[in-house]
Amino acid sequence: MASIRQHTATLLLPTVFFGYAIYANSTMIFAAAGSEAEAAQVNDLSLSYVIDGEATRDLDALYKSELPHRDAAVGVIGNARYALLGSGRKGVIVGDDGWFFTGEEFKRVKPTEIESAVSQIGEVRKKLADAGIELVMVPLPAKSDIYTEHLPDMMRNDAMMTAYGDFSTALKQAGMTVVDTRTAMLAAKPHDDVFLKSDTHWTPAGARVTAEAVQKTFQQSGILLASEQVTASWQTPVDVWGDLTKYITSPDYAPRVGLKPESVPIYRTSVAEAEGSGDIFGNDASVPVMLVGTSYSANENWSFTDFLRQTLSSDVVNVAKEGLGPGVPMMDLLEGQVLADTPPSVIVWEFPVRYLGTDTLWTRKTNAGNGGHHGPVGEGNV
Template sequence: MPSLRQYTSLLLLPTTFFGYALYANSALLMNAASPEAQASEAKDLSLSYVIDGEATRDLDTLYKNELPHRAASVGLFGNARYALLGAGRKGVIVGEDGWFFSAEEFKNVSRADIDAAVDRIADVQRDLDARGIRLVLAPLPAKSDIYSEEVPSLVRGPAMAETYNAFAAALKDKGIVTADTRQALLAAKPFGEVFLKSDTHWSPSGAKATAEAVQTSLQVAGIALPSESVTAQWQTPVSLWGDLTKFVTSPDYAPTVGLTQESVPIYRTTVNAAAEGADIFGDDTAVPVMLVGTSYSANENWSFADFLRQSLRADVVNVAKEGLGPGVPMMDLLAGVALDETTPTVVVWEFPIRYLGTKTLWQRDGDAKAGGGNV
């Protein structure tokens, strides 16, 4: 005959589960019934609201955003999944020795997608040529390519290396000046990590190697820039959680499974105004180099614009944008007035190849127009 302890054990788990469910849903109902919630989330509770699925979406959002202890649950479950299975949520590939990779870097890009992108880039070059501006493209290889040895063997493959080589070759066939960033990153790799382990982005070492590759491509193409005096210095490193960590667990719980923040040294450069040969008529808006691209350039933590300034010995104006991929910032630049106001000699376009083949490469998400864009 079962003992009292056995009865207690059998009843404890379901009682705890249903008790928490009652508490959590009561909290949700109380929050939803508050005057503030009703004022901000007033809904037409019609039959179509349910049939069209809007009610289900709203309920799902409510549970995701308002469920008590959600953050703790996400962190603890993520820790357990990472510790026991060595895996994260959809969107991340967990590699060896704490290396994380974006799932976007494990795809096959068709030749048609490559050719379509190169044709569009050639159109951009013609537009810039008409303005008397030279284009230099810096295609960025995938982190999963540069650190393929850290990728799990089940998903390891040559797809992204082949995509980079095909893209770079097609660009050169169109006469577009192209920096060989892949070889530069591979050459710099033995001297320090060129990508951050838990982030999609490069390290300052990777940014520096890429800037030097851009400078080499200008030399080979015979593009000369007036040499300027540049002052540079390292600043105090910043600590940050890699953007791929959130696909594994929450930052509050990450240290308990051995995950740590990235320490990123900051590099800053300034052009010596006295050595610039400033226009005596007061026209000081002209900057020889304009940088356009993605968060690899826009985020100042990576110091790419500063390394570019030092490598080229020229001032650089940075118009890159975060969260839009490589195509949209260039389309915005061509449609705006910055080129006319700044009159650069060269535009450096930083272009991660993992965006090739995406439907929103040249237009913002949800924008039906063919000309503007986002990734």
């Protein structure tokens, strides 16, 4: 049965929102009416102006640029929704004790989607093998899988656990080298959080145990690297507002409902250049290991590259990219000049399973006509 608080919130939030909307829109109208110079530049309100979508675009731009108190409204409405209903905007799942999850982690991946992904990865592996490069796959489990106990009861399912297991099994059956990161994270979580509570990404602790699992897989698979001297140190921690907190409220207002940034320790490494390395001209552009992947690897706050260097005792070149998923950065790498200019012995491919089955797994999101599109591997695009 719904509580009195929930009934009150159900009535209060729409009232606050629409009351603010009336005030804000009237403010914009009076402001616009007071400027004859700006009014002279407004498009004619013709039928074509509306049908062609120009009116919608102009209105959207007006709201984004002119809406008064926009940031305050986002914060106040977000705080009220979180405090009264324990929820956020569409896209975030609110768990207990400040644990937030992305809605992307609750879909069930179809067997055909896994089969398609493994087929594409097989094409990548073949191309790399032709260039003398070994591929090591690092599938990453979903946060909702590792910390399912913090989810609301109605949101708990085995979709991401199943996707991880089926994907890893299919990769191994295709003859690929696969790192078992899920087992490593489950073993480490009693000792330290391996994912950030308010963010979609892992903590440095999660990155570290994954790097250790990669090193273990190298050893078991007989992948040998020349040992290099790696020095490491912990740096001053940084405060990070979780990307999922922004689906609840704005950072300026978050502390008022008990939300706060998370402190992230920073780990940094450096590799000493080996004596006598390089050719007779002192040039050697090859690298032992290249890291490809998503923001789990690209964002330096998580220190994954540094943990890899430390555990592998070898240099690692990071070509991961943020905001593109795991597939597009690999497509960019294969289509570019980096592999020819800086050929690695091994490529480590970090691949979160929550991206399986997404429309943009292998293609970059673009505006129509700008030509920034990747097609599937094996169709003449590599």
